[in-house]
Amino acid sequence: MKNEPLAWYIAGPLIGLIVPLLLLLKEKQFGISSSYRFLISGFTRKIGYFNYNREQDTWQFYFAIGLVLTGLFYNWNGYDLNALKTTVGGFGGGDVKHYISTSGFYDLSNWAIFLFGGVLIGFGSRYSNGCTAGHCIMGMSQFSKTSFIATIGFFIGGLIATYFIIPYLF
């Protein structure tokens, strides 16, 4: 498996193109975390937040199916998330941190991190009304104040997790 990522100056613009593609082809503003709300409302609508016009978010569910299918395709080709340990460098490079065990981060022994981290992802993205897709990419492209504030929050949270939580978990 090749370790080199697709260069940022190619991949970045291709990621950004999702914004005009969705607008021009489908008249949708890019986002993905509303799919969580859509999924829950498929099971229960007793709580007010889930009793809403869920059809507006149906497309995000289909978009998410495309994401899962892509993951399956990589899986069939033997893609291993732990094979990406080597740093891509820049800013002086160097290995990420030596506390990463030899088996790698993507190991079921870290199940509690994935489960609890997932709760934070779900809760946080709904509370802030968007995630890296809807705020960082779509919202920042609109120069939206809302998304600027959310993105600063994302980075503060990420830095806290990286410097003050992760080192004490291994």
Add this chain to the structure above:
Amino acid sequence: MKKLLNILSFILLGIYFATVLTEAQAISWYRIQEMFYFKSFHMYGLLGSAIATGALSLWIIKKFNIKSVNHNPIEVKDKPFQWKANFGGGIIFGLGWGLTGACSAPLFISLGINWKIGILLLIGALAGTYLYGILKDKLPH
């Protein structure tokens, strides 16, 4: 038939997006760790050029009044400004991003790549969403 094509088009757009994210390794915890440790420019270049492309596209659409394929004008709405929720929720989301290396789109991609880990993330995310639904009215927005 039209409905089926509509569904298919969203799935294809999802495949496009996921392929680029995976090839760029933006779905990897290691790349996210490097980003937060300021060890690599990769993720910053990725996010920066994605936003620049998105912004330029929106500018072009507005400037030349480009219509959608269905000949409708393009409307771009701003999300409501609720700084306490945007910022507070943002920090909580960022904690999850930093811990797991996954944000919402990579969460679904990892469900395909490694379903055991992906299902933990998804169950967590749905539980978190449910929790927000319960607490919504008690939280500052």
